[in-house]
Amino acid sequence: MNIAPLNFNMAITPQAPCAPARPATLATPSAPSAPQDSWSQETTPRPDFVEFNSLLALNTPQASQATPEIATSALSAPAETPQEPENIAQVCNDMARSDAPIEERVEFITAKLAEGVQQAESPDPSWEKATPEQLRLYVHETLEHIDSLRAIGDLRGMDFSNHDLEAGNGKFEPRVAQFLALPGRSDSVKWSIAEHNQVGHHDTWKDPQATREELAESASDIVNAWRMQRRVYDKPSWSWERITSVIEDQFQNNQINTAQRDALYEAIPYQMEYEASLER
Amino acid sequence: MGLIHYERGDCIIFVKDWDPGFAPDDPFYIEPVPKGTRGRVVDVGPNKLRLQLADKEIWPQPVTIWFEGAFPDAIEGTECIAHQA
Numbered sequence: 149m150n151i152a153p154l155n156f157n158m159a160i161t162p163q164a165p166c167a168p169a170r171p172a173t174l175a176t177p178s179a180p181s182a183p184q185d186s187w188s189q190e191t192t193p194r195p196d197f198v199e200f201n202s203l204l205a206l207n208t209p210q211a212s213q214a215t216p217e218i219a220t221s222a223l224s225a226p227a228e229t230p231q232e233p234e235n236i237a238q239v240c241n242d243m244a245r246s247d248a249p250i251e252e253r254v255e256f257i258t259a260k261l262a263e264g265v266q267q268a269e270s271p272d273p274s275w276e277k278a279t280p281e282q283l284r285l286y287v288h289e290t291l292e293h294i295d296s297l298r299a300i301g302d303l304r305g306m307d308f309s310n311h312d313l314e315a316g317n318g319k320f321e322p323r324v325a326q327f328l329a330l331p332g333r334s335d336s337v338k339w340s341i342a343e344h345n346q347v348g349h350h351d352t353w354k355d356p357q358a359t360r361e362e363l364a365e366s367a368s369d370i371v372n373a374w375r376m377q378r379r380v381y382d383k384p385s386w387s388w389e390r391i392t393s394v395i396e397d398q399f400q401n402n403q404i405n406t407a408q409r410d411a412l413y414e415a416i417p418y419q420m421e422y423e424a425s426l427e428r
Numbered sequence: 429m430g431l432i433h434y435e436r437g438d439c440i441i442f443v444k445d446w447d448p449g450f451a452p453d454d455p456f457y458i459e460p461v462p463k464g465t466r467g468r469v470v471d472v473g474p475n476k477l478r479l480q481l482a483d484k485e486i487w488p489q490p491v492t493i494w495f496e497g498a499f500p501d502a503i504e505g506t507e508c509i510a511h512q513a
Contacts, residue, residue: 333452333459341453353455366455373451381451390494397476397492398456 236264240320241313250291257291257320258284264322275336278329286329286380290319293372300368300415300422308365314347331381356405363411371415375423391416434477438469439512446508448491459486466512467491477506 240257248256262280270277278286294312301308312319319325324344327336344350352358353366374386374394386394392413399409434440447460461481470490471478481487493505 328453333457337452344453350455370455373454378451383449383451386449393475393494394456401478401490401492403456403489 236260237315237318237321240264241315241318244291244294244313244320245309250288250295253291254284254288257287261287261320261322261325265326268322268326270326270336271339272336275327275334276330277326282329282331282380283325286325287320289376289378289380293369293376294319296372296376296422297365297368299425300372300418301365303418303421304364304368306364308368311349311365311369312347317344317347319344329380353408358407360407360411360414363407364415367408367411367415368418371412371419372422375419388416388420434469434472434511436469436472439466440469440479440509441466441512442508443510444508446493446505448494448505458491461487461491461508463508479509 240260243253243256243260246253258280261283265277265283268277290312297308297311301311317324319328321343324340326340327334328340328344330337333341349365349369352362353370355362371391374391377383377385395404395409395412398404399406404412442461442463442465445460445463448458450457465481465483467479467481469477470480477493478490479493480490493509
């Protein structure tokens with residue numbers, strides 16, 4: 149005996165989603181900074197900079213590379229504050245939100261994130277960090293998911309554009325990505341998941357008082373993830389039949405409440421509409 | 429139509445590794461079940477089989493063995509279990 153297959157059991161091929169046009173103001177990742185090597189290799193101060201450096205007591209890469217004209221004007225202008233260290237998560241998030249093609253964003257973010265991961269503090273020095281190749285896979289998958297959620301939010305008349313890009317615990321925070329990009333669920337991956345789960349939509353999902361409307365982003369997040377090919381974790385996309393069975397089973401066994409069940413069911417037609425839009 | 433092989437209370441053992449298929453960052457995540465894990469059937473339905481696995485620290489709740497078709501046309505979990513000898 150077989151359950152009659154649901155009519156909407158469509159296959160999904162992972163591909164770059166058609167993200168809607170986004171504000172041009174978001175399409176401006178920070179300009180790449182000058183390579184540090186050019187600074188560190190400069191051992192003899194140029195004569196025209198000796199006075200400048202001693203006056204400002206600054207020893208920054210910008211100072212060493214400034215032209216004499218800039219140095220002269222700096223002497224008469226108020227002292228500039230030293231350049232803040234680059235916020236890698238912010239740079240990655242800006243690039244993630246940009247209109248650049250997904251491959252371009254993957255390349256840029258992977259390179260930045262690899263830098264950040266090297267420097268990121270780990271709660272246990274023995275934990276192995278993700279390799280650049282693992283990071284690439286993670287960045288690609290995360291971008292596909294972020295793009296999908298933004299488009300689904302548009303279909304729902306909601307703003308999911310900050311999904312997984314939250315400041316502090318987003319998926320491109322090097323502290324989070326260093327282990328979340330690893331396959332499996334080791335202690336280090338569990339630690340990263342706990343860090344990331346501090347973001348708002350995960351808290352909302354766990355709140356028993358949350359309404360169906362409040363659960364909309366989490367529900368679309370979950371359903372979209374089930375439909376994706378999860379390459380980091382080597383998990384195939386799920387059929388609609390499996391998705392509806394899991395929802396019903398979880399509800400019948402009191403593992404989700406009514407609002408969570410209804411929010412998940414409500415997310416399904418939007419996910420379908422989104423997938424249909426990719427095929428057009 | 430095949431026979432339903434399991435009844436409530438049956439003792440089972442996993443004869444193969446089985447992964448419920450959730451990504452590790454999924455709120456519904458269930459730990460994969462390695463070969464040799466033992467458990468007991470707590471619920472049998474036309475399209476599901478729920479097991480309480482012996483190690484309640486790892487699997488505090490009963491785990492549903494999933495099929496994309498209906499029981500007993502096992503596609504996933506049920507082909508990984510057998511009655512304990």
